[in-house]
Amino acid sequence: MDFLNIPLPAILAQLVVGLINGSFYALLSLGLAIIFGLLNIINFAHGAQYMLGAFVAWFGVQYLGVNYWAALILVPLTVGAFGMLLERTLLSRLYREDHLYGLLLTFGLALIIEGVFVQLYGVSGKPYATPESLRGALNLGFMFLPKYRAWVIVASLVVCLGSWLIIERTKLGAYLRAGTENSQLLQAFGVNVPLMITLTYGFGVALAAFAGVLAAPIFQVSPKMGSDLIIVVFAVVVIGGMGSILGSIVTGLGLGLVEGLTKVIWPQASGTVIFVIMAIVLLIRPAGLFGKEK
Amino acid sequence: MYQRTLYFVLCVCLLLAPLAIYPVFLMKMLCFALFACAFNLLLGYVGLLSFGHAAFFGLAAYVTGHVLKVLELPTIVGLLGGTLAAGLLGLAVGLLAIRRQGIYFAMITLALAQMVYFFFLQADFTGGENGLQGVPRGSFLGLDLQDDLNLYYFVLAICIGGFVLVYRTVHSPFGQVLKAIRENEPRAISLGYEVDRYKLLAFVLSASLAGLAGALKSVVLQLASLSDAHWHASGEVVLMTLLGGMGTMLGPVVGAGTVVALQNYLASSPVGVWLPAPVVLGAIFVVCVLAFRRGFIGELQALAKKSFNLS
Numbered sequence A: 001m002d003f004l005n006i007p008l009p010a011i012l013a014q015l016v017v018g019l020i021n022g023s024f025y026a027l028l029s030l031g032l033a034i035i036f037g038l039l040n041i042i043n044f045a046h047g048a049q050y051m052l053g054a055f056v057a058w059f060g061v062q063y064l065g066v067n068y069w070a071a072l073i074l075v076p077l078t079v080g081a082f083g084m085l086l087e088r089t090l091l092s093r094l095y096r097e098d099h100l101y102g103l104l105l106t107f108g109l110a111l112i113i114e115g116v117f118v119q120l121y122g123v124s125g126k127p128y129a130t131p132e133s134l135r136g137a138l139n140l141g142f143m144f145l146p147k148y149r150a151w152v153i154v155a156s157l158v159v160c161l162g163s164w165l166i167i168e169r170t171k172l173g174a175y176l177r178a179g180t181e182n183s184q185l186l187q188a189f190g191v192n193v194p195l196m197i198t199l200t201y202g203f204g205v206a207l208a209a210f211a212g213v214l215a216a217p218i219f220q221v222s223p224k225m226g227s228d229l230i231i232v233v234f235a236v237v238v239i240g241g242m243g244s245i246l247g248s249i250v251t252g253l254g255l256g257l258v259e260g261l262t263k264v265i266w267p268q269a270s271g272t273v274i275f276v277i278m279a280i281v282l283l284i285r286p287a288g289l290f291g292k293e294k
Numbered sequence B: 001m002y003q004r005t006l007y008f009v010l011c012v013c014l015l016l017a018p019l020a021i022y023p024v025f026l027m028k029m030l031c032f033a034l035f036a037c038a039f040n041l042l043l044g045y046v047g048l049l050s051f052g053h054a055a056f057f058g059l060a061a062y063v064t065g066h067v068l069k070v071l072e073l074p075t076i077v078g079l080l081g082g083t084l085a086a087g088l089l090g091l092a093v094g095l096l097a098i099r100r101q102g103i104y105f106a107m108i109t110l111a112l113a114q115m116v117y118f119f120f121l122q123a124d125f126t127g128g129e130n131g132l133q134g135v136p137r138g139s140f141l142g143l144d145l146q147d148d149l150n151l152y153y154f155v156l157a158i159c160i161g162g163f164v165l166v167y168r169t170v171h172s173p174f175g176q177v178l179k180a181i182r183e184n185e186p187r188a189i190s191l192g193y194e195v196d197r198y199k200l201l202a203f204v205l206s207a208s209l210a211g212l213a214g215a216l217k218s219v220v221l222q223l224a225s226l227s228d229a230h231w232h233a234s235g236e237v238v239l240m241t242l243l244g245g246m247g248t249m250l251g252p253v254v255g256a257g258t259v260v261a262l263q264n265y266l267a268s269s270p271v272g273v274w275l276p277a278p279v280v281l282g283a284i285f286v287v288c289v290l291a292f293r294r295g296f297i298g299e300l301q302a303l304a305k306k307s308f309n310l311s
Helices: A006-038 A047-066 A068-089 A100-121 A147-169 A171-183 A183-187 A195-217 A227-242 A245-265 A265-272 A273-284 B001-021 B024-045 B053-069 B075-096 B102-122 B147-170 B173-183 B185-191 B195-220 B231-244 B251-268 B277-291 B295-308
Strands: A136-138 A143-145
Touching: A006 A047, A006 A147, A006 A171, A006 A195, A006 A227, A006 A245, A006 B195, A047 A068, A047 A100, A047 A227, A047 B185, A068 A195, A100 B102, A100 B231, A100 B277, A136 A147, A143 A147, A143 B102, A143 B147, A147 A171, A147 A195, A171 A183, A171 A195, A171 A245, A171 B185, A183 A195, A183 B024, A195 B001, A227 A245, A227 A273, A227 B102, A245 A265, A265 A273, A265 B102, A273 B075, A273 B102, A273 B147, B001 B024, B001 B147, B024 B053, B024 B147, B024 B195, B024 B251, B053 B075, B053 B195, B053 B231, B075 B102, B147 B173, B147 B231, B147 B295, B173 B195, B185 B195, B231 B295, B251 B277, B251 B295
Parallel strands: none
Antiparallel strands: A136 A143
């Protein structure tokens, strides 16, 4: 069975690849959206923190004997704590200024973090072994899907939906949503908003680090792994609109699929298709697909 | 009055500078100074942070390189072609980007610039990873531009022209409206200004001048490469403007000079071996944003105002 003279299995295979990329877009844009919601800051260092996640996992294996499964928990905690430190010492000084300064500050941080790692480890990738239990492949009929990639899709979906449930269904999430609406009023009710901001930033950074650990066995661990990815994620965020948590997840996965599909139909355009979609969305719905005009 | 004296002294210094400093290095500084001035027109006077200005700079560098090397047309045609191309790209990007404000504006310009970057990466005429090398400098009205000193005065004249254009724009009624938009956009709208048109015009002007800077750069260094269009270059021009003082006329010039000199120093001295340029630039970014938001010139102006009550 063919579609546009392209064999159907090839399309399905690329869709699965797209879904994997989409999983990373979803995790990263979710983190960005959560941070933006409460802090009104675009975290430019998100790509660097994703890279940091992969590197800390690699350190864990290399020097401390921390295996993949432990890293999946410990690395987000470590990098998230580092994020909280950055927020307390640097970002928190800027809340009264124009929000653009937050973007510039995190841009500077991204340059520093990436620069240090390039200096120490060069630009070539470091291999990270796939965990024993996830080696091998599943036969889907139309393609062999490496087990690890299937795990990436599942894990990121679970984490994304889990985060969504926490935000929508728990008391802590209710505080977060209230803070996004009006943080001053929330503080007047006796909620420790500065602490909440710190924890939220830490959580967003931890999501990026989690994505980094997931990515380590697929893409090699390299200092530059986050820098171009983050701009695609920015486009994803613009397309989805900042208003909705679920929106950022859906848009991330959806755009991964679109990108995968473009790879079969017109490979040269696969690098740019997300940006083209962004341009179209901006023309038709400037606030983004799920966004609300403020 | 003191301002006029300052500009005069600066011009004399620039005219005499090649006696003491390597002209190609000076020209590189001038190109980036023009680039930063063009960027500052948008950030400092309209309050729009574009994170994609490298696309205009890079596109113009490629177009100029192509016109001079492949089509073998005169230098001035190459420069005009590059500037025009950047202006047209600016029109397209501007039309999209001005639909959103603030942080979104920054992200949209960044994403569109990245799209342009991917296009350059794949297109044939850019030479991919190698870039366009050996762009001929040609001549202008019988002046041989192969000679570094001739080229220096040619570039200096164009850069001063660009600077005067920015100066005139900012101090014109049009510039006043731009500042009004920066200060309070809803109010400007309520006064009956078609804000979007003003923003778009400012954006196109800024993109064209950034293009002119890129075009000059490809003539000076005889090279147009992917790094001109990379988002790191967009970040650098933000840093130059911020460091020198955004919303001041001379700030971007000072900032560009400082950053280019610093990069040059790190690339050639032993310090650069263990202290890579991105880390230094990133650290300056952080310090600027946290403690030094007015930049060199902005701080100086504030100081002058305080101590001498000059305006």
